[in-house]
Amino acid sequence: MTRLEKSLRHYGNQNYEKLKKMCNKKKQPFVDTLFPPTNQSLFLEQGRSSDIVWKRPGELHSDPHLFVEGASPNDVTQGILGNCWFVSACSALTHNLKLLAQVIPDADNQEWSAKHEYAGIFRFRFWRFGKWVEVVIDDLLPTREGKLLFARSKTPNEFWSALLEKAFAKLYGCYENLVGGHLSDALQDVSGGVAETLHVKKFLKNDPCDSQLKLFNDLKSAFDNGALIVAAIAARTKEEIEESLNCGLVKGHAYAVSAVCTIDISNPVQKSLTSCIMGFKQKQNLIRLQNPWGEKEWNGAWSDDSVEWQSVSEDQINVMGVQRGSLDSDDGDFWMPWESFVQYFTDISLCQLFNTNALTMTKRYYEQIIFSEWTTNGKKSGAPDDRAGGCLNFQATFCNNPQYIFDIPSSNCSVMFALTQNDPSEGLKKREPFVTIGMHVMKVENNRQHRLHQAMHPIATSDYASGRSVYLHLQSLSRGRYLLVPTTFAPKEQALFMIRVYSDQQIRTKSVVGEKSVVWEEDFLFHRSNNxxxxxxxxxxxxxxxxxxxxxxxxxxxxxxxxxxxxxxxxxxxxxxxxxxxxxxxxxxxxxxxx
Known part of the structure; x- marks a missing residue:
């Protein structure tokens, strides 16, 4: 048994192996009583009627398979459900086969095959609050007029994306709960990585030219290291959601990033005499995206079959994995120039996986994981035992929050903090809103041992968000002692939380306790003669x-x-x-x- 399997949590205490064995013994395919093939699993409201029919893949195709010729972005096409945040994350997942094997464990033995007795049961895994959770489902899928309603593959006999979506819906209580969601949450659920959302305009606010290049290089480096990346164009109003722009892009919609690269566009035929003599090369930064609808693409520069592709050599085309014949097909997969991408796209969600293995050749990070909670301990706000003080806006109670000291042994240290709150609504139809959370880091005295009672000026503050996670990256920290304070926005808000710390130097983050109170009560009797x-x-x-x-x-x-x-x-x-x-x-x- 692997380390992962030992720490694995089984959703609803359903054991895949035991249930499959029982179904094979009874010669009956599995029907999941925890997530039944009824309207109960589809809708939030009770008693809703529909013409939806639940069918097994074998009823939809004579030769069903989990995978057909491996996994690709086209295997995940969004249906009528407004869950592009999840579908685009699954599309991004196809670019990291190691992670895909984690989410869909032992895929070969789950495959339809003459070697295995069909039992109508499948299992998938999602990362939740520090642990992988295995979710078991039956393979009854929602259809209308013999066609899948929700996520599906463009290959008609491939069903992994539809089944994965069903397991995700079970984790969220019902299919309807998947309508609208946070991109970073979906990326984290399918990877266990550290989720971060970058607001493009905010990133480019100072020195746009240099910031554009830095953002491109950061994104390329993250993608090359296996990060899952999704980009979106924010909609300012409900009416703008899924509104098509003249350039072919869609507002309020998420796209999976499937490539980030720089190419040489120096066409030998069109080169100037100067560039030939001096050896100049013309470079173009490109990004490739996948629309989960499987259609509607960017129609500007570097779009399918545009004139820009004529300046790219056949060798370069092959390196990019592009087939010239596929550049005129409306399959939702398209390239666009980086300068146009940052012009239109407003948000980038990426989920990075930091290497913590000392035996590999890639850069190693040191990891530390802390579990704790914001709690009032049943005391009034500001009492000594209160640990839910709110943000810096509430100066009187801010220092009542949990506090963590860490020492930077030498200068130029990079430290990343990922603060994640627990989801109390797992598996429930009624979704409780997350509390708004954030982090502060302050530099303190090198010999500080006890809790801070008065806030110092923070050297860094994360964004505050009402999502599951927030991220804070501190670069080039100088040597010394620092204090991390995770907070909710308002005092008296209670929640469980987890902090993951990744650093390029080995540091130790420890909880700061209050000053010890010594209770000592004794009587003494002395006899003296003077007054x-x-x-x-x-x-x-x-x-x-x-x-x-x-x-x-x-x-x-x-x-x-x-x-x-x-x-x-x-x-x-x-x-x-x-x-x-x-x-x-x-x-x-x-x-x-x-x-």
Missing amino acids: RQQYKLEIWADNNTSRDHMIAHYVITALIDNEQRKLFIQLTDHNGNPVGTVDITVSAFDDPMYL
Whole structure:
């Protein structure tokens, strides 16, 4: 059993192997009682009627298969469901076969084959809050007039995308819950990677030319390292959703990124004399995208069969994996120049997988995972045990949030934080909204051990989002001690959260506890003859070394005046810094009968 399988969680406690064995024994295909082939699994509202008929792949084609000639973006075409956020993530997934094998485990043994007895049962895996969750389904799919209603492949006897979508709908409670969603959530669900959303205009705000090139290089590097990338054009109103632009692109719609590259467009026939002599090469940055509708493409420069392709050599065409004959087909797959992409597209969601294996040749990152929660602990806002303080807008309670110290051992360190909140609505039709979350990082004193009680100016603040995750990348950090504060936007909002830390230097992130409160209550009796009595109070600490050390002292003066007095003493160290408080009651009598 692999490490993944040991930590695997089975949705609804359904065990694929046991259920399949039971179906084979009964000679009956599986019917999932947790996600039945009825309107209950389709709609949010009870009692809705429809003409939808649930059919197994064998009823739709005489030779059904999970995969036909492997996986490709055209295997995932969106149906009538408004779930391009999920479909485009699945399309992006086809470019990382290792991840696809994680999401669809043991695909060969799930395939229709004479070697395996058909049981009508399939399993898929999604990453949820630090663990892979296995979801079991039957293969009854929603159809109308003998055709699949939702996700499907352009190859009529290929069914992996339709079955994967059904498992995802089960995880979300019903198919209707897949209408509209966060691109980054879908990417994270199918990869377990670190999701980040880049707002193009915000990224290009300062120094657009250099920022354009940096964004292109960052995206290319991420894609080459197996990241899943989806791009979208935001719609400002409901009416703009799925509105087609003159350039062929669609607003309020997501596209999977299937290639990022730079090509040489120096056509030997058209080269100028100067460029031939000097050896100049003309470069063009391109990006390829896939529309999950399987149609409607960009019609500008570098679109299918445009004149720009005439300047590309056959060798370059082959390297790009392009067939000239396919450049005039409306299949939803198209190229466009980078400068046009950043002009039209507003958001880029990418999910990166950082290499944490020291044995590989690629760059290694150190990983640390922390689970905790924002909770009031049943106390009023701002109380010592309150751990749900809200963002910096709420100065009085901000420092009540969980706090984490980390040390940067040497300068120019890069650290990435991914904050993810738990989804309490898994499998439920009623979706509880996520709380709005974010992160702050502050530089603190190099010897700080305890919680911060007054906010310092943050060196970095993440975006705040009401989605499942937020991301913060700190580059070129200088040596020293830092404090990370994950927060909800408002105080008293409670949720479980997970922090994943990736760094190119080995660092240790640890929770910061409050100052330890020592409860010590003792009585002492002293006999003195003079009227003015002095007692020296010393506080010593055992620091696990050969010698203890005194951390504070105070001289108490007591008069024999037959009175009882309460003293509140602020203890300080030898430099006058406060280290704690002591309450003392002094009773001084000249008659021992009162003692």
